[in-house]
Amino acid sequence: MNKTENVLKIKEYDKFKCIADKCKFTCCKGWDINIDTKTYNKWREKDNLNYLLDNVRFIKSHGENTYLIKKETKGGCPFLSNEGLCNIVIDHGDEYLSLTCRSFPRIENDFEGVKELTLSCSCPEVVSIISHMKEKIYIDFNDSLSYIEDLGCLKIRESLVNIIQKEDISIENKFNLSYDMLFNMLDNDDLTYENLIEFLDNYKSENYIKEELNKYIDYEKTDTRKYFKEINSLFIDMIENYRNVPVFEDILKDIYKFAEDINIEKFVKDWEGFGDLFKEYDNLIENCIVSKVLSNCVSDDLEEMIISFEMIILEYLLIRHAVFLRYYINIKKEISIQDVKDYIVIFSRIIGNNSEAVIEFLLDIYESEILEFDYICSLILI
Numbered sequence: 001m002n003k004t005e006n007v008l009k010i011k012e013y014d015k016f017k018c019i020a021d022k023c024k025f026t027c028c029k030g031w032d033i034n035i036d037t038k039t040y041n042k043w044r045e046k047d048n049l050n051y052l053l054d055n056v057r058f059i060k061s062h063g064e065n066t067y068l069i070k071k072e073t074k075g076g077c078p079f080l081s082n083e084g085l086c087n088i089v090i091d092h093g094d095e096y097l098s099l100t101c102r103s104f105p106r107i108e109n110d111f112e113g114v115k116e117l118t119l120s121c122s123c124p125e126v127v128s129i130i131s132h133m134k135e136k137i138y139i140d141f142n143d144s145l146s147y148i149e150d151l152g153c154l155k156i157r158e159s160l161v162n163i164i165q166k167e168d169i170s171i172e173n174k175f176n177l178s179y180d181m182l183f184n185m186l187d188n189d190d191l192t193y194e195n196l197i198e199f200l201d202n203y204k205s206e207n208y209i210k211e212e213l214n215k216y217i218d219y220e221k222t223d224t225r226k227y228f229k230e231i232n233s234l235f236i237d238m239i240e241n242y243r244n245v246p247v248f249e250d251i252l253k254d255i256y257k258f259a260e261d262i263n264i265e266k267f268v269k270d271w272e273g274f275g276d277l278f279k280e281y282d283n284l285i286e287n288c289i290v291s292k293v294l295s296n297c298v299s300d301d302l303e304e305m306i307i308s309f310e311m312i313i314l315e316y317l318l319i320r321h322a323v324f325l326r327y328y329i330n331i332k333k334e335i336s337i338q339d340v341k342d343y344i345v346i347f348s349r350i351i352g353n354n355s356e357a358v359i360e361f362l363l364d365i366y367e368s369e370i371l372e373f374d375y376i377c378s379l380i381l382i
């Protein structure tokens with residue numbers, strides 16, 4: 001089979017166009033940019049490119065060398081020109097860019113001769129495209145291709161998407177149902193493919209789902225103050241290293257300060273009003289969640305799949321918290337769609353594109369990279 005013939009794209013994939021120097025959250029600032037070995041070698045082998053290596057540092061990760069661009073003191077890429085353009089492209093051309101720079105925000109996943117192309121919500125242009133979609137997001141479907149039926153991990157991903165796109169269930173309970181489903185599979189790790197399909201079929205039954213949802217009522221507002229405090233601490237820890245990065249500063253600094261001084265007792269009253277307003281963005285948030293599931297929940301290792309989904313839940317919790325803090329300090333008690341979009345981008349970068357560091361953090365604080373269902377459910381349902 002010719003691999004390049006079967007290319008399936010996420011909806012609106014072709015609409016993406018980088019706005020470069022006009023971008024509010026340029027991807028050339030504020031995070032670690034990886035240099036793949038092939039690009040590193042190209043820079044090393046050509047005399048006129050050797051100077052680029054002065055701006056590369058390396059770290060050992062899982063016993064392998066990882067090359068990263070040395071960021072400037074303000075977190076920017078040293079190759080970014082004052083006009084917001086890339087000096088490597090200007091001086092040498094696209095072909096000398098690292099794979100990350102060449103492809104971002106495009107994501108490619110290959111499955112048995114099928115290439116799926118999706119987009120990352122770490123790019124504001126992608127989130128803007130998603131925010132204009134009225135319908136539910138999906139990847140092109142070609143019924144002559146059987147790759148989804150053949151791979152257990154894609155059947156699990158399909159079930160996650162089906163749950164998240166269900167009508168009449170809150171986003172919070174969609175997360176609970178999905179995380180619970182993954183946990184149940186973890187308890188039963190010798191599932192055959194046939195057993196897996198049978199198990200996933202349960203989630204097509206309205207009655208089964210109803211019974212599952214009834215179980216979560218016990219977690220609702222069990223101890224709102226305690227779990228709000230937990231989320232607030234998580235928020236402070238996660239953005240600690242980002243709040244002074246110039247590209248994020250305007251949007252993180254004031255809510256960070258507010259989070260540090262927050263009076264937990266006072267917030268409860270405002271939380272109720274906030275919940276109803278935040279629901280207005282369910283469509284945008286649901287499509288971003290599905291987009292992340294389609295890109296990231298593709299591992300055939302169940303633990304890796306759960307961690308990918310857990311990262312999406314953490315992103316959601318921090319986006320919700322950041323938007324709440326912004327709402328709380330707003331005298332008019334309003335939420336703007338721009339704030340919601342901005343925090344989707346920021347937490348996609350802080351959590352989604354930084355999952356190794358987040359996993360280390362979880363191991364440090366919770367002594368496990370996979371958080372217990374009960375704990376996640378209580379955080380979600382404050």
Ligand code: SF4
Nearest residue numbers: 018019020023027123
């Ligand atoms: S974040 Fe997106 S729009 Fe902005 S510079 Fe990067 S690719 Fe272009």
